[in-house]
Amino acid sequence: MGKVVVVTSGKGGVGKTTSTAALGAALAQRNEKVVVVDFDVGLRNLDLIMGAERRVVYDIVNVIQGDAKLPQALIRDKRLDNLFLLPASQTRDKDALTPEGVEQVMADLKRYFDWVICDSPAGIERGATLAMRHADMAVVVTNPEVSSVRDSDRIIGLLDAKTMKAERGERIEKHLLLTRYDANRAERGDMLKVEDVLEILSIPLIGIIPESSDVLRASNIGAPVTLADAKSAPAMAYFDAARRLAGEDLPITIPGEKRGIFGKIFGRKAA
């Protein structure tokens, strides 16, 4: 049985889709079978980031409504054999997702894949709650600024209340992924410090992704950053985050920074 991971944030534009694609491709490069699922029905983007927009025939809504079989809707990545995409529909809205349909799709995907990574839409409505509903783990994507942190806090509360795991009385594993982090701006005090974000959200950190033009460049060529340029700073940070997600214990660093005071602080905080 595979693990279902929801990538969520509450706030839009913080990097959920980028992170879903990057983590998916990073886990697939560890020779695990991975599917990334787009839950953003009506505003789908994951197909673009994965470079599969011209290959979408059927989508998750077709599968739920019985118009297509699940294997027909899955798109295999051209670069990695064990990475798949289940796209969202662009012409429908989120009401087309039914709880029973989503449950069935998740159960089927878990049987065939080691990792099912769900890209949640922004907000706390139907699309977002259905995306998190069947998750075993959550990656909470947060930018180091107050509105993103508060929205993430709200989402963590929902993860503890509205997921199947929570309703069964179990605890859903939650991880913080801090994205678009700019060390220079943080030093000047223009951004929240890492320790401030951790203090407010109080969930373990699995990575700090630096703000980088490499991320934008990768999006534009339609490749997850961990495939486009594996040696870039954000890609290396995503690789490390994927290893932590898989259960490895590594000290947290910001790629491109010298390991000094930062390494010590983050190493301690991540423990």
Added chain:
Amino acid sequence: MTKVLTDARSIRIKGRSFLAVVLSPDLPLDQWLVQLDDLAARSAGFFLGRPVVLDVSDLAIDRAQLKALIEDLAQRNVRIMGIEGARPSMMEPGMPPLMKGGRPAADFEVEEKEPQPVSETRNSAPDKPVVQEQRQVTQSIVISEPIRSGQSVIFPEGDVTIIGSVASGAEIIAGGSVHIYGALRGRVMAGSVGNASARIFCRKLEAELIAIDGVYKMAEDMDPALLGKAVQLWLEGDVIMAETLF
């Protein structure tokens, strides 16, 4: 088989004791009834919904007089559930049953003026053992995780203790005091059911709003010197007082 099982089930008879009010009339009855009217006027509804027993053991009256007395009481909305100390010759069908084996309890105090809710009046009965049993236990809840934005903790019964922080956009509403072993960034309302002695304690004050017994203070009204400090807040009159802890 099923039928046998059903038939074998017996009627369940349970014992239950109620504290009854005992009325012991004095002669002459007319005068006693005037006194009773006087009491009823001062404490309307005292007999309402209360089991009343009529004690006639020291009363030299006959069957007709007893019947008249019961009727007089009925007119005053005092309904008799039983008669104590009456000779069998005084009883007739239609009268409340004769009761025996009553054990004395403490006297009832009649509340003056306004009608009181029955249960409260009963609580004030100066019957020592009973009062001790009914003493209210202070209730409290302990939550050992942070309260997230958008979450509410509502506990009108008593104190709330949070081991963790209360996020911006979260709220705690407690009937009693609120203890936060973490940062308070959200809203806290203590003493929400009219408890002016409730207090708020936190490790780090960054609250959006705090209120005690309906008196509230917004973030901008708080002394900047207290922000980020461990603080306790309480009410003095209509003013919220605050001081740093440790």
